[in-house]
Amino acid sequence: MNFTLKIWRQENAKAKGRFETYKVENISSDCSFLEMLDILNESLISNKIAHPVCFDNDCREGICGMCGLYINGRPHGNDDGVTTCQLHMRKFKDGETIWIEPWRAKAFPVIRDLVVDRTAYDKIIQAGGYVSVSTGGVPDANSILVSKDKADKAMDAAECIGCGACVAACKNASAMLFVSAKVSHLALLPQGKVEAANRVQKMVEKMDELGFGNCTNTYACEAECPKLIKRSNIARLNREWICARVGKEK
Amino acid sequence: MNTLDSKIPEGPLAQKWTNYKANQKLVNPANKRKLDVIVVGTGLAGASAAASLGAMGFNVDIFCISDSPRRAHSIAAQGGINAAKNYQNDGDSVGRLFYDTIKGGDYRAREANVYRLAEVSNDIIDQCVAQGVPFAREYGGLLDNRSFGGAQVSRTFYARGQTGQQLLLGAYGALSHQIARGTVKLHERHEMLDLVVVDGKARGIIARDLTTGEIKRYAAHAVVLATGGYGNIYFLSTNAMNSNGSAEWCCHKKGAYFANPCFVQIHPTCIPVHGDYQSKLTLMSESLRNDGRIWVPKKKEDVEALRKGTLKPTEIKEEDRDYYLERRYPAFGNLVPRDVASRAAKERCDAGYGVNNTGLAVFLDFSTAIQRLGRDVIEARYGNLFQMYEKITAVNPYETPMMIYPAIHYTMGGIWVDYELQTTIPGLFAAGEANFSDHGANRLGASALMQGLADGYFVLPYTLQNYLADEIYSGKVSANSPEFDQAEENVRQRIDRLMSIKGTKTVDHFHKKLGLIMWDYVGMGRNAEGLQKGLTLIKELEEEFWKDVQITGTADSMNPELEKAIRLADYFELAKLMAKDAYHRNESCGGHFREEYQTEDGETLRNDNDYMYVAAWEYQGHNQDETLHKEPLVYQDIEIKQRNYK
Amino acid sequence: MNLPKIASISRKILVACVGLFLLVFLLVHMGINLCLLRPDDGEWYSIACNFMGTNYIIKVFEVVLFAALIAHIIITVALQIQNWKARPVRYHQPSKSKTSAMSKTMIWTGGLVFVFLALHFVNFYFVKLGLVEGKYMIQTEHALSSSELQAKYMAYTQGKLSPEEMATFQTEMEAVQGLMIKAESEGLYSDDMKWIRNLSAEDVKPVEGIVEGIEPDFYNMAFELFGNKVYSVIYLILFVALAFHLIHAMQSAFQTLGLNHNKYNKFIEGFSWVYAIIIALGFAAVPVYIMFFV
Known part of the structure; x- marks a missing residue:
């Protein structure tokens, strides 16, 4: 298969970026999208055309959350429930022009080419996305009972890989799905319930502070989440927020 | 040759760790604040160690090559984590977990370490549950278990097929908690490029900021290495793209012995290679072998027809199929351990019966199971795996047999550590896959997660404190010493040298070549002649690399090509050591299969008389022969047997 | 237009509550409008108008209603500005994510509704206040x-x-x-x-x-206004915009208030559609009747 690629190139965070056009030829349909970019980079180096295109990637099996490209108007490209590394070229038409852009959000500034800085996510987690326990001195695992239903729901939310596709997809660059996944995961479990009220407030305030937009319930996040995390988590976050604010003492 | 002191505490096996903790030195809270620790790596071992040390009150700096600690490759572990909780009342115990691990490791692991691992396994589960890890539950609200290879009990705790992810996120949460408290400082997108040794003690690291290319110095009273394994040396492996062995290697060059480098685990059920552009191999869970039957065609003409595409696998008659695992191992059949299953697949493919256009694949067939149990049952058990397979290959495994092939998965070898997880450089500790300690020559499923967290949560906080207790008088470590100057200068020179080659071939070109050499000669089956040849080829390739590699861009900006080149340069040296280690070990054990040493049935043949030791190698300089140090393995509490799966 | 110290979710919850209040008001307003269709020469309609214009409880509610409307507008605009700022560099390619058109155009349909309200005020409410001449x-x-x-x-x-x-x-x-x-x-x-x-x-x-x-004399004003075809068509178009706004508004308000349950989500969604269509048809009935049957 042959493709024309329009790729965002940007030297560094401060430089002005632009789209460059490259062609790749004889790509196998079994090739993954990132392998196609590998092939492009090999040829860019070998033929001394340009510095290879920088893009984040690591596990290449859809779990680390490192990769993330905005491909033809969709985060992680034109397939549902996959990360960019799991997207295969058979999903494209031969001869197609493919636009590749980095995640765009104020909170995710571009570092170079298609690489963005997602440390904002870490900062949100640091604001309260954990159970405050230190190592040791914890009760026996089976002394905390969790209903299967709750455990399953918590796991549904905990599957978030922190890739940023929800922010990339959202017209408001809102991180609500990400935040709500962590809030839900912990609020559903007795271990996390203890500090749930504090957690939801801290995380939401941090999210606002970092320059993410807010949720207008378009659910683009849900449509693009590679782990199929549900909008119901956002509703749960809202509930948690209301309970936390109503119950807050001065 | 000096003997290695593994510092195993006195007393009966079951009392050693208790005794150690009772007698170790402690640091009072006011002094803890004055002690700095560097942790390199944010996987299970690194994140849990940093979180625990931070919570105790030490000043911790943690380094991560990705943009977030949560990307570490521990996240990709699927199956589960072992613990001797005996929640299922099926006769499990610390002793049994210990025994299974030693036996699974083919009697090449250190007894005291493994016993301690089994002992703290239960604490890990408690800790993780308290952190909110959503382990699978039974309807009554109690924790659920599943069974895993190499054990007769159900002791594996799991969170769907993403146990590693959930455990890592738990540790990441604990780490984030400490970062918020200010006890831990996170340095993301920083790669360790050298260890700084001052007066014989590890005192800091040199790291490169991967965003700006800046070379930075960090000083501390101790350094913990938790940088994972070096499986990526084969280019194609189940490891993540950024996983690398360079941190280990630079420590090795500074005096840390490297133990059992040739012990590499090959996982039998991975999706086969489909083209030379391939960057990575995807693991399919081992659990598939519970219901899938592995076979290749009996007739060569069928093989040819399959490769040409004129014949479909479903059209091959039952009597023309060779279910080679069931044939060779009637008792265990398709459920033989990983190393055995991998070698059997290689044997068939080498004999010319491999399928796929490359000839390097075997079938994993569910048709019998679907007939017997119905498609629904199979879908409920393996639905997500089948879906993943179809996403990658565009083949529907309900209708056509899956194709699988073994792939490099885990490295049992690593930096040599004593009972305290301290390396031969005082003040340098190694945890998780980066050390060699607990898995011997072969790791059991669901044990890697256990070891990483055991080291980080429950071993290092004690043993590191024991070391740091003597450091309270040394004051703040300065990063302005001549040793730091020298280390930084070395790093700069090395980078300059790489950047100035300006050859014609890409880094990946060399890496792929190295991977092939390693796979062919230092892979699943090894022999003396092949290892020698491999060694020569590696040396030739290394020379070519240093003459002809092309790295575009500059060193003072984000430059993945340079990152890869630095890692590959180290891999060349490590590759030679692996070949040398494999060559010297004249026996077969676990993942190390020397074709000269096999039983009549083609099984591993250990030589306990001559090789029941840990081979710890000491670096002597580039292209100099490394010196071998032996740590004899003594098994007091266990009967040594030949593994038999017939 | 920045309202500091109020977290985005609190603002959204306010918008949702106010929105739901406005939804109820729309029903009342629609009921009064439909009185125009009664062949009673404006008897019911006049009574209703008289009641709305003189009852003291209603007068209090009038203040609340205006406050709600203004709050709704100010907060949504502030939120929207925050959202625009959250993505300073736009994508080159338009989004192909699967979302509903209604959900993505709330600020614009809201803007059209605002235009309508301005028109509406000039024609009716300002007459009441004596700012504009009417009948x-x-x-x-x-x-x-x-x-x-x-x-x-x-x-x-x-x-x-x-x-x-x-x-x-x-x-x-x-x-x-x-x-x-x-x-x-x-x-x-x-x-x-x-x-x-x-x-x-x-x-x-x-x-x-x-x-x-x-x-x-709202009754005759209505008949005169709707007798103007241009005005009626504009009125109808703006009510389509309102319908678009409402289809998303109701389910969105439920979601923002945390009322999401997989058992009832389909119902809430269906109800939003039905409600929006009823409101749009109810309001459209008057001009359509006047245009074609008077």
Whole structure:
């Protein structure tokens, strides 16, 4: 298969970026999208055309959350429930022009080419996305009972890989799905319930502070989440927020 | 040759760790604040160690090559984590977990370490549950278990097929908690490029900021290495793209012995290679072998027809199929351990019966199971795996047999550590896959997660404190010493040298070549002649690399090509050591299969008389022969047997 | 337009609550509008308008309603600005994510509704406030028996009026008589003879301050406005925008208030659609009726 690629190139965070056009030829349909970019980079180096295109990637099996490209108007490209590394070229038409852009959000500034800085996510987690326990001195695992239903729901939310596709997809660059996944995961479990009220407030305030937009319930996040995390988590976050604010003492 | 002191505490096996903790030195809270620790790596071992040390009150700096600690490759572990909780009342115990691990490791692991691992396994589960890890539950609200290879009990705790992810996120949460408290400082997108040794003690690291290319110095009273394994040396492996062995290697060059480098685990059920552009191999869970039957065609003409595409696998008659695992191992059949299953697949493919256009694949067939149990049952058990397979290959495994092939998965070898997880450089500790300690020559499923967290949560906080207790008088470590100057200068020179080659071939070109050499000669089956040849080829390739590699861009900006080149340069040296280690070990054990040493049935043949030791190698300089140090393995509490799966 | 210290979710919750309140008001308003369709010569409609215009509880609610509307607009605009700022560099390729068009255009459909409201205020509400001229009506009873005129008439019969007062009294009498004659000759009486209606500002001016109970004649204003085809078409288009706004608004408000349950989500979604369509059709019924059947 042959493709024309329009790729965002940007030297560094401060430089002005632009789209460059490259062609790749004889790509196998079994090739993954990132392998196609590998092939492009090999040829860019070998033929001394340009510095290879920088893009984040690591596990290449859809779990680390490192990769993330905005491909033809969709985060992680034109397939549902996959990360960019799991997207295969058979999903494209031969001869197609493919636009590749980095995640765009104020909170995710571009570092170079298609690489963005997602440390904002870490900062949100640091604001309260954990159970405050230190190592040791914890009760026996089976002394905390969790209903299967709750455990399953918590796991549904905990599957978030922190890739940023929800922010990339959202017209408001809102991180609500990400935040709500962590809030839900912990609020559903007795271990996390203890500090749930504090957690939801801290995380939401941090999210606002970092320059993410807010949720207008378009659910683009849900449509693009590679782990199929549900909008119901956002509703749960809202509930948690209301309970936390109503119950807050001065 | 000096003997290695593994510092195993006195007393009966079951009392050693208790005794150690009772007698170790402690640091009072006011002094803890004055002690700095560097942790390199944010996987299970690194994140849990940093979180625990931070919570105790030490000043911790943690380094991560990705943009977030949560990307570490521990996240990709699927199956589960072992613990001797005996929640299922099926006769499990610390002793049994210990025994299974030693036996699974083919009697090449250190007894005291493994016993301690089994002992703290239960604490890990408690800790993780308290952190909110959503382990699978039974309807009554109690924790659920599943069974895993190499054990007769159900002791594996799991969170769907993403146990590693959930455990890592738990540790990441604990780490984030400490970062918020200010006890831990996170340095993301920083790669360790050298260890700084001052007066014989590890005192800091040199790291490169991967965003700006800046070379930075960090000083501390101790350094913990938790940088994972070096499986990526084969280019194609189940490891993540950024996983690398360079941190280990630079420590090795500074005096840390490297133990059992040739012990590499090959996982039998991975999706086969489909083209030379391939960057990575995807693991399919081992659990598939519970219901899938592995076979290749009996007739060569069928093989040819399959490769040409004129014949479909479903059209091959039952009597023309060779279910080679069931044939060779009637008792265990398709459920033989990983190393055995991998070698059997290689044997068939080498004999010319491999399928796929490359000839390097075997079938994993569910048709019998679907007939017997119905498609629904199979879908409920393996639905997500089948879906993943179809996403990658565009083949529907309900209708056509899956194709699988073994792939490099885990490295049992690593930096040599004593009972305290301290390396031969005082003040340098190694945890998780980066050390060699607990898995011997072969790791059991669901044990890697256990070891990483055991080291980080429950071993290092004690043993590191024991070391740091003597450091309270040394004051703040300065990063302005001549040793730091020298280390930084070395790093700069090395980078300059790489950047100035300006050859014609890409880094990946060399890496792929190295991977092939390693796979062919230092892979699943090894022999003396092949290892020698491999060694020569590696040396030739290394020379070519240093003459002809092309790295575009500059060193003072984000430059993945340079990152890869630095890692590959180290891999060349490590590759030679692996070949040398494999060559010297004249026996077969676990993942190390020397074709000269096999039983009549083609099984591993250990030589306990001559090789029941840990081979710890000491670096002597580039292209100099490394010196071998032996740590004899003594098994007091266990009967040594030949593994038999017939 | 920044409202500091209020977290985005709190603002959204406010918007949702206010939005739901406005949704209820729309139903009431629609009910009153539909009175126009009754062939009772505006009897019900006038009663409803009168009630809305005079009841004290309603007057309190009027203030609340305006506050709600203004809050709704200000907060959503502030949120929208935050959202625009959250992505300073836009994508080159338009989004192909699967979302509903309604959800993505709330600020724009909201803007159109605002345009409509401005128009609506000029035509109706400002008339009520006396800022804009419209049509007026007077209760026949009041016109015939203005207490002030009665008092002056009594004084006149007793000869207590000064010559100046006499002159004014006569002018006033003539004005009222003029109005009565106009009503008689042009048939401005309502069917039940209780009202003189469809009066212009010019008609009313002479009797202002003499006759009590001059009220805006919304009934005839509505008929006149909707008789204008251009106005009706604009009105209909803006109500399509309102429907779009409402389809998303209701389910969105539920989600924002945390009311999401996989058992009821389909119902809430369906209900939002039904509600939006009912509102749009209900409001559209009046101009359509007037355009085609009057």
